[in-house]
Amino acid sequence: MWPKRLSVSFGLIGRMGLGLLLLIALYIPVGMLWVHTIDDDTTVTPTEVPAGGSRAVAMAATLIERETITHRWTANDPFFLPGWWLDNMPEFQTGIIEALGRFSTEMMDQIGRNRGSSQADPDLSKAVDLLKSAPDIWLFDFTTSWAPTTSSDAKYRSAAKALRNYNQRLGQGQALFERRGDNLIALLDRITSDLGSASAVLDKQILAGREVFIDRRADNVFYGVKGRLYAYYLILRELGVDYQQLLRDREAFNAWTQMLESLHEASLLDPLIVMNGATDGLFAANHLATQGFYLLRARTQLREVSEILIR
Template sequence: MFWTNFKQKLLSIPSKFRFSVGANTRSRLLLTAFGIVIIAVLVIGFYWSREPAPFPVADTTNQRLARIGNEYVVGSATTAALISAAETLLDKPGGYLSNDMLPPGIYLDNIPNWEFGVLVQIRDLSRSMRESFSRSQSQSTEDADLIISEPRFHFDNDSWLFPPSESEYREAIGYLNSYLSRISDPQNVDAQFYARADNLASWLLNVESRLGSLSQRLSASVRQQRVNTDTAGERGALQSIPTRAEVQVKTPWLQIDDVFYEARGATWALMHFLQAIEIDFEQVLADKNAGASLSQIIRELEASQRSVFFPIILNGSGFGIVANHSLSMANYISRANAAIIDLRSLLAQG
């Protein structure tokens, strides 16, 4: 009798703790789970949207050379800065986002535009290294590693699969590491980096063009009436389709932050590359008395990387109460570009 009563009481325990889950309760649970997912996506997206911090070019160069057991030679800093910028593009929080097909990456646009700005500068410098910095003359052969590395950086920046963009850029970085190892190896005379005024001026001419375009696009955040100067300076100049003497320019409202973050990425990469140039071309700059000009360019680019203390990019009139972040960025870029023009002039002097 005792065991029978005890068994019945034991079997009745689960029924006392049984919960009745109705339709309302299930709906609440689903909404709660959905809310948690949304909050998690927002938090991760916010973390991934942070721009990477600058890296010390000189220290990074020394660390890379120490890992391969070589010492500094001319060209080491520029090559190491190019490698580090490319690695930052891939290894920052969230990784490479421009080709993401899943949330939160697919919903983010600020960092993908930042990535594109960095990538354009990487492409330009890698091309100059292949065509100019690594060659003694226009008729000399191109470096074997740079022949393979440079076109891989020009691979489609938003390819998700077959192959993904990251894999192509990783391969390019691998060949750059091989080039760095070869130019810093005293036993290897096949790989070279030539620090000359003419090849530096050639790369700076391309930088000048890029910054000029970014400055114009940033300035167009407010509607402007501009005089058409497309064929100015040459009487016989022609263009395929004639345009009006005055043109009105205005960046579409939804593209203002895209242009801003592309400019932030471009100036971030260029800041590091010029710091490396300052190391590798120290003697050339001293001979041309151009060191101060380069330092001023770097200072302007560093100022362009100041933190934006507002969650969105403001687009005021320029003289109103509300700030205009695009015009502020255009100001720094224009001043850096003007200094680059002066630097190229100094390099061209005998």
């Protein structure tokens, strides 16, 4: 028979072990609930907008900082962190960064320089390069090196800093922001093209869903496109303020507002379960098709704005 003291010790160790196992079992699911955030707040406003700066550029920096600091970046979480087990939030965050990367590229090529006659702005160029970084790089990227590396979210935060530096210089008259119609048209055309690519992704997944009973990728595609549409809504809303005088002078303000309304509706789509049913089905909805409707309507309205600005 075990001595009483030894028996008590084994009992304590057993309870501690059981508690540890319970903690481990709850860590992932509770952590997932704690971390998971699809922040599609369309009332968010840009922070740190300097006098004479661009509200759209400030909004891009604000979104990056929110997704990498306030909510933390989840797309590069390793398997032992709760974020690794999520899929919708990483897709949403990645969609936002993809849209901001496109916007930053067009800022560098079309608006932040005299087209074809000047060098690219150094801060915009830096932001573009950083936003091209893959979203899933953690502290190590063993595909390139065994040494520690800069994580995706750290690079994105550096991109936000570069955008804010550009905006500060713009407010001080040391950077360019072309407010001509042709520069804005070029940017809108690139966004229109990107929305076309997003539409193709939706169409491909809708077709793929017909071949399976339960489409497990529908939600990934939905939230990736949702993140892109959400970011474009906020960027274009603030770009409308930056170009307010031009839009009013060209009588394009009403068309611009209608385009924003379509993007706003698309941004707020939030089904409890993303379904990819038959587009003419009676019982199962197709949320990808619904999202695609608003996307294509916004894309058509963007083209209408461009046509008005050309006149």
